[in-house]
Amino acid sequence: MRAPYGLEIIESCVTCPHREERIFCNLSPEAVQALSTITSASAYPKGATLFMEGQAVRGVFIVCNGSVKLSTSSADGKTLIVRIADPGEVLGLAATVTGKQYELTADVIEPAQANFIARGDFLAFLEKYGEVALRVAQQMGEIYHAAVAEMRSIGLSHSAGEKLARFLLDWCAGHGSQKEESRATLTMTHEEIAQIIGASRETVTRLFTDFKKKRYLNVEGSALIIRNKSALEKLAGTAV
Amino acid sequence: MRAPYGLEIIESCVTCPHREERIFCNLSPEAVQALSTITSASAYPKGATLFMEGQAVRGVFIVCNGSVKLSTSSADGKTLIVRIADPGEVLGLAATVTGKQYELTADVIEPAQANFIARGDFLAFLEKYGEVALRVAQQMGEIYHAAVAEMRSIGLSHSAGEKLARFLLDWCAGHGSQKEESRATLTMTHEEIAQIIGASRETVTRLFTDFKKKRYLNVEGSALIIRNKSALEKLAGTAV
DNA sequence: ATTCTCGCGTGACCTGCATCACGCAGAAAC
DNA sequence: GTTTCTGCGTGATGCAGGTCACGCGAGAAT
Numbered sequence: 001m002r003a004p005y006g007l008e009i010i011e012s013c014v015t016c017p018h019r020e021e022r023i024f025c026n027l028s029p030e031a032v033q034a035l036s037t038i039t040s041a042s043a044y045p046k047g048a049t050l051f052m053e054g055q056a057v058r059g060v061f062i063v064c065n066g067s068v069k070l071s072t073s074s075a076d077g078k079t080l081i082v083r084i085a086d087p088g089e090v091l092g093l094a095a096t097v098t099g100k101q102y103e104l105t106a107d108v109i110e111p112a113q114a115n116f117i118a119r120g121d122f123l124a125f126l127e128k129y130g131e132v133a134l135r136v137a138q139q140m141g142e143i144y145h146a147a148v149a150e151m152r153s154i155g156l157s158h159s160a161g162e163k164l165a166r167f168l169l170d171w172c173a174g175h176g177s178q179k180e181e182s183r184a185t186l187t188m189t190h191e192e193i194a195q196i197i198g199a200s201r202e203t204v205t206r207l208f209t210d211f212k213k214k215r216y217l218n219v220e221g222s223a224l225i226i227r228n229k230s231a232l233e234k235l236a237g238t239a240v
Numbered sequence: 241m242r243a244p245y246g247l248e249i250i251e252s253c254v255t256c257p258h259r260e261e262r263i264f265c266n267l268s269p270e271a272v273q274a275l276s277t278i279t280s281a282s283a284y285p286k287g288a289t290l291f292m293e294g295q296a297v298r299g300v301f302i303v304c305n306g307s308v309k310l311s312t313s314s315a316d317g318k319t320l321i322v323r324i325a326d327p328g329e330v331l332g333l334a335a336t337v338t339g340k341q342y343e344l345t346a347d348v349i350e351p352a353q354a355n356f357i358a359r360g361d362f363l364a365f366l367e368k369y370g371e372v373a374l375r376v377a378q379q380m381g382e383i384y385h386a387a388v389a390e391m392r393s394i395g396l397s398h399s400a401g402e403k404l405a406r407f408l409l410d411w412c413a414g415h416g417s418q419k420e421e422s423r424a425t426l427t428m429t430h431e432e433i434a435q436i437i438g439a440s441r442e443t444v445t446r447l448f449t450d451f452k453k454k455r456y457l458n459v460e461g462s463a464l465i466i467r468n469k470s471a472l473e474k475l476a477g478t479a480v
Numbered sequence: 481a482t483t484c485t486c487g488c489g490t491g492a493c494c495t496g497c498a499t500c501a502c503g504c505a506g507a508a509a510c
Numbered sequence: 511g512t513t514t515c516t517g518c519g520t521g522a523t524g525c526a527g528g529t530c531a532c533g534c535g536a537g538a539a540t
């Protein structure tokens with residue numbers, strides 16, 4: 001079907017709009033050239049793992065498309081999903097610049113293509129093209145921002161319903177239409193959602209049926225329809 | 241006693257070992273010179289606020305000494321302390337590079353001296369001296385690392401005891417001796433500790449008396465003595 | 481067609497911790 | 511001196527949500 005995989009990926013990644021928007025946009029031609037020599041593209045099937053928490057850092061992965069789940073888990077098997085990376089994000093950035101181990105595990109949940117840059121190459125590149133280092137700092141700032149928001153959500157809320165409402169609103173804000181009655185695609189299991197908001201699978205199920213009963217939302221297959229956004233916002237505590 | 245405050249601060253900050261260790265070490269002489277022209281030092285009493293969550297970003301604060309509490313709070317007054325910044329840290333970094341609002345509130349808990357650099361100046365400095373941008377990225381990487389650790393602690397633990405044990409161990413690791421029977425200074429109220437580990441004040445009190453009863457630790461004034469480190473580690477879940 | 485697996489739906493229970501409601505001591509304010 | 515505040519200690523109470531246990535339907539595998 002799509003024969004020479006490697007080539008196709010490089011093509012699609014070079015032209016991929018997301019990457020350009022993020023850290024590597026508006027680079028000088030020579031920087032772009034330098035970048036292309038240290039970048040290697042790969043495709044990853046669903047379920048693949050880019051890196052695992054605790055592993056020695058190898059380098060960064062730039063997600064071209066698909067989606068990747070970033071999580072951390074405890075000794076007893078409990079898992080916390082920190083965030084879902086969308087196309088354009090650079091994974092392993094913090095670990096790569098600090099030289100520590102990867103602090104999270106990156107699992108592919110939608111078949112993904114990603115560019116890899118080895119740590120040594122990446123650092124050398126940053127040192128040579130100081131302009132990019134600032135971009136890197138900016139992206140890390142955004143990631144940190146998201147992390148703080150997540151901490152707020154987990155740490156400051158009183159009920160699981162609050163957290164689920166907030167999660168659903170956030171999700172729709174990024175993946176669907178924005179009106180009072182908005183629709184978005186949500187291909188996640190209750191288990192995964194539970195791991196994001198820090199609750200048990202059963203509670204998520206119960207909350208969903210509860211929300212449906214109260215006409216806050218509807219689920220049709222993988223489509224999530226918010227029917228009463230303000231009610232959810234009220235539940236989520238708006239200002240939080 | 242210590243008459244010309246401003247001057248003294250600049251002195252102490254220029255020579256302050258912490259700052260040198262962190263982002264601004266080994267700079268070229270001209271970079272140091274440039275830096276000194278955009279830096280302004282101030283002293284802040286206990287209780288002062290460097291910046292508040294939601295404020296438009298003004299710039300970064302480099303903590304020379306004292307200690308600063310970074311927190312976020314919800315509409316209903318609940319507060320989550322994200323971390324305590326020690327000398328050498330640069331506060332407001334993420335917000336400054338991304339240009340968003342401050343995502344946290346910074347309150348002085350021990351009288352502090354800090355250098356301020358306005359956002360415009362700081363960004364111009366980074367652009368001119370690309371070497372520093374990388375340092376900035378590194379520091380942000382470390383902050384992110386800490387944030388992830390915090391999320392793990394809050395999100396993955398089963399009990400409040402687990403979180404308190406982990407907090408106490410972490411605290412001793414950074415502020416005291418490291419043996420089986422270690423001693424550290426802990427000038428925090430139960431309320432504050434509660435806000436760090438995400439529990440109520442009463443639970444913290446109860447846990448402390450519980451730990452004392454079980455001979456895990458002792459409290460003498462502001463001194464915390466860990467008497468049975470391994471027990472606490474076991475409680476904390478070691479690998480987590 | 482039959483077995484497995486996976487994700488969802490629900491009921492029954494039981495416990496950890498938030499919350500309310502005090503009392504008490506030391507420090508600071510007057 | 512008395513009063514006020516702030517931080518700590520503790521009991522009583524209630525409930526949200528974790529955990530266990532099971533059923534069910536839909537794909538996938540054989």
